[in-house]
Structures are given as C-alpha cells and as structure tokens.
Amino acid sequence: MALPEFEEMLTTLVGSPSVSCTCPDIDQSNLKVIEHLANWLEGMGFKTDLVPMPGQPGKANLIAQRGNGEGGLVLAGHTDTVPFDEALWNSDPFIVSERDDRLYGLGTCDMKGFFPVALTAAQRYSQTDLNKPLIIVATSDEESSMAGGRYLMESGRPRADVAIIGEPTGLMPVYAHKGIMMMAINLQGSSGHSSNPDLGRNALDAMHAVMGELIRFREELAARHRNPGFEVVIPTLNLGCLRAGDNPNRICDHAELQIDLRLLPGMDGDQIFADLQKRIEAAAEPFQVPATLTALYPPVPPFETDREGDLVQTLSRLSGNAAGTVAFGTEAHFLQCLGMETVVFGPGSINQAHQPNEYLARSQINPAVDVIDQVIRRYCLA
Numbered sequence: 610m611a612l613p614e615f616e617e618m619l620t621t622l623v624g625s626p627s628v629s630c631t632c633p634d635i636d637q638s639n640l641k642v643i644e645h646l647a648n649w650l651e652g653m654g655f656k657t658d659l660v661p662m663p664g665q666p667g668k669a670n671l672i673a674q675r676g677n678g679e680g681g682l683v684l685a686g687h688t689d690t691v692p693f694d695e696a697l698w699n700s701d702p703f704i705v706s707e708r709d710d711r712l713y714g715l716g717t718c719d720m721k722g723f724f725p726v727a728l729t730a731a732q733r734y735s736q737t738d739l740n741k742p743l744i745i746v747a748t749s750d751e752e753s754s755m756a757g758g759r760y761l762m763e764s765g766r767p768r769a770d771v772a773i774i775g776e777p778t779g780l781m782p783v784y785a786h787k788g789i790m791m792m793a794i795n796l797q798g799s800s801g802h803s804s805n806p807d808l809g810r811n812a813l814d815a816m817h818a819v820m821g822e823l824i825r826f827r828e829e830l831a832a833r834h835r836n837p838g839f840e841v842v843i844p845t846l847n848l849g850c851l852r853a854g855d856n857p858n859r860i861c862d863h864a865e866l867q868i869d870l871r872l873l874p875g876m877d878g879d880q881i882f883a884d885l886q887k888r889i890e891a892a893a894e895p896f897q898v899p900a901t902l903t904a905l906y907p908p909v910p911p912f913e914t915d916r917e918g919d920l921v922q923t924l925s926r927l928s929g930n931a932a933g934t935v936a937f938g939t940e941a942h943f944l945q946c947l948g949m950e951t952v953v954f955g956p957g958s959i960n961q962a963h964q965p966n967e968y969l970a971r972s973q974i975n976p977a978v979d980v981i982d983q984v985i986r987r988y989c990l991a
C-alpha cells in the first residue's frame with residue numbers, strides 16, 4: 610500500500626475528531642486516529658502495537674517500530690486535540706481547508722500535522738534496511754491528563770537513543786520547558802451571625818493568612834531558583850481564583866483559592882506540594898479552620914536536557930535555528946525518564962494552537978520533513 614500524500618493524511622487525521630478533556634461530556638476516543646496511523650505504518654513495514662490505556666476504554670497509545678537492535682530514534686506526538694469553539698471558526702474545524710498557504714483545521718499544528726511529516730520522512734527509507742530502530746509513538750490525552758505519556762514511562766517503553774516530540778515549536782529545537790501545577794486550597798470554617806465572631810470560624814480570615822503565606826512561599830522560591838534560559842527566569846505562583854462566603858452579615862464558612870505554579874527544571878513537584886500543604890495547614894490552624902490542598906489536574910513535570918547534547922545540536926544545525934525554551938508543557942519528561950535524549954521540535958507555531966482557526970503554515974512542512982529525514986539517517990542508518 611502506497612503512503613497517501615501529506616495533505617490526504619492530514620485531512621484524514623483532522624477529520625477523525627479526538628478531543629480530550631477533563632470534562633467527560635466533551636471527551637472523545639482517540640482510536641480512529643491511532644488506527645489510521647497504524648494502517649499507514651504497517652503499509653511501510655512497521656510492526657505496530659496498539660496499547661490500550663488501562664481503565665480508559667476508547668483510549669490507546671500506538672508504538673510502531675521498523676528495524677531492530679539497540680538505540681535508534683523515537684518520533685512522538687499526541688493524537689488528541691483541545692476542545693473547540695465552533696462559532697469562532699471561519700471553516701469546519703474537522704475539514705482541512707487551505708487559505709493563504711495555510712492549512713486550517715483543529716489539530717493541524719497541535720499536533721496532528723507532525724504525523725504526516727514523520728511518515729513522509731520515514732517513507733523515504735521504506736526500501737532501506739535500518740541499522741537501528743525507527744519508532745513512531747502516538748499518545749492519548751496529552752491535552753487533559755497526560756495519561757498516555759505517563760503510561761509510556763510507567764510501562765518502560767519505548768527505549769531508544771533519542772526522541773523528538775513534534776509539538777509546534779516553529780522548527781526551533783527546545784531543550785527545556787517549565788512544569789505546571791494547578792491546585793485548589795479549600796478552607797472549611799463554620800457560619801454564624803456576624804455580630805459575634807465567636808459564633809463561627811471565619812474561612813476568609815484564615816484565607817487571608819494563607820494568602821500571606823503563599824506570597825512568602827513565592828518569594829522564597831524566587832530567591833532559591835533561577836534559570837536564565839527562560840523568558841521569566843524564576844518559578845511563578847499565581848493566585849488565580851477566589852470564591853468565598855455569601856453575605857456580609859454571616860461569618861464566612863468556606864473559601865476556595867485556585868493557584869497555578871510554574872516550576873523550573875530541577876524543582877521537585879511532589880516536594881513542593883508537601884511543603885505547600887504543611888504551610889497552608891499551619892497558616893489556617895490558629896483560626897481553627899481545616900485546610901486541604903488538592904491538585905486540579907495531574908501536574909506536568911518540568912523538562913530540561915543538555916543544551917550541548919547530540920540531538921539538540923543536530924536539530925539546530927539541520928534547521929538553522931538556535932536551541933531555546935518555551936512556555937508550554939509537553940510529555941518530554943516522561944520520554945526522558947526512559948533514558949532517551951529528548952528534544953521538542955516540530956512544525957507550526959504554538960501561537961496558533963488552542964485557538965479558533967488553528968492552522969499549519971505550508972512553508973513549515975517541507976523543511977520539517979527534510980530535517981526529520983536527516984535525523985532518521987543519522988540515528989537509524991549510521
């Protein structure tokens with residue numbers, strides 16, 4: 610079976626809706642996307658392994674491999690997209706349409722478009738014996754829980770020398786990004802008439818103390834951690850949303866504060882969560898208001914690889930772009946934990962991701978295919 614043209618593949622993938630969302634009403638299966646990829650890869654002589662996600666019917670990862678032995682190259686991407694607001698699109702989000710040398714459609718740049726790039730490059734070697742394996746990985750639920758990427762790490766595969774995650778970086782090799790933790794702090798006091806403070810335990814008074822503690826914590830983090838590779842060189846802690854109370858003449862019985870913490874590479878999210886919990890409990894304790902800290906979403910771990918590493922340098926040379934950092938999270942940490950030098954590098958711009966009228970600029974496609982072609986040559990044929 611001949612591999613379809615780039616645009617035909619992109620049209621098929623975009624036309625297979627695979628929204629992932631923490632909200633179950635919107636969440637969709639990614640199996641159609643995985644099955645199309647598996648068919649095309651099998652046609653090129655890949656062995657494909659569809660790995661169902663435990664406890665999540667309708668969700669799977671795909672691991673496809675050509676060539677045997679140690680080492681080699683992983684080309685990885687996620688199969689899901691974010692939800693979309695159809696009213697704001699100028700065309701059907703599930704039909705690829707071309708205007709001004711741009712291919713519009715949901716997931717074109719983030720990141721269904723990377724798969725036709727990877728497959729088109731791989732096809733150039735379909736009649737060549739590979740000395741080391743070429744492995745194509747497609748994950749589920751990157752946009753919601755990162756369950757697919759996390760499951761790769763937990764199940765110990767794939768393994769290779771190097772891995773590229775084809776998120777839209779405008780063909781800039783990305784050697785680091787921050788981690789993301791979103792959390793909720795809940796304080797449970799008790800209500801009573803406002804005329805006598807002893808009739809209740811005021812959750813807002815306690816929250817005032819908790820917020821002071823959070824701002825101290827933020828200053829300590831900023832004093833202890835700094836990485837000049839990032840636009841914002843320190844870790845950030847944003848107090849984003851506060852809900853509390855109902856009436857001025859009632860003692861406020863409950864308050865919730867949601868926060869967003871962006872970790873620098875090297876910071877330990879579990880440790881920070883434990884520290885935060887202790888400090889929040891201690892701050893609320895004098896008010897006799899129990900405090901809980903919960904994660905709103907599974908955390909995205911920070912990521913950093915050696916800027917002088919072979920893959921970073923190779924991608925830099927081939928693309929003509931200096932390596933850099935980005936402000937968004939990826940599955941890179943999970944692949945790095947499997948022992949691979951991991952770099953984020955792909956076509957399209959993150960500025961168009963998660964937006965109505967998402968598009969992939971045509972000018973990104975051939976350069977992306979050519980770089981991936983040369984990377985396959987370096988890591989699978991040498």
Ligand SMILES: [Zn+2]
Nearest residue numbers: 687719720776
């Ligand atoms: Zn993405």
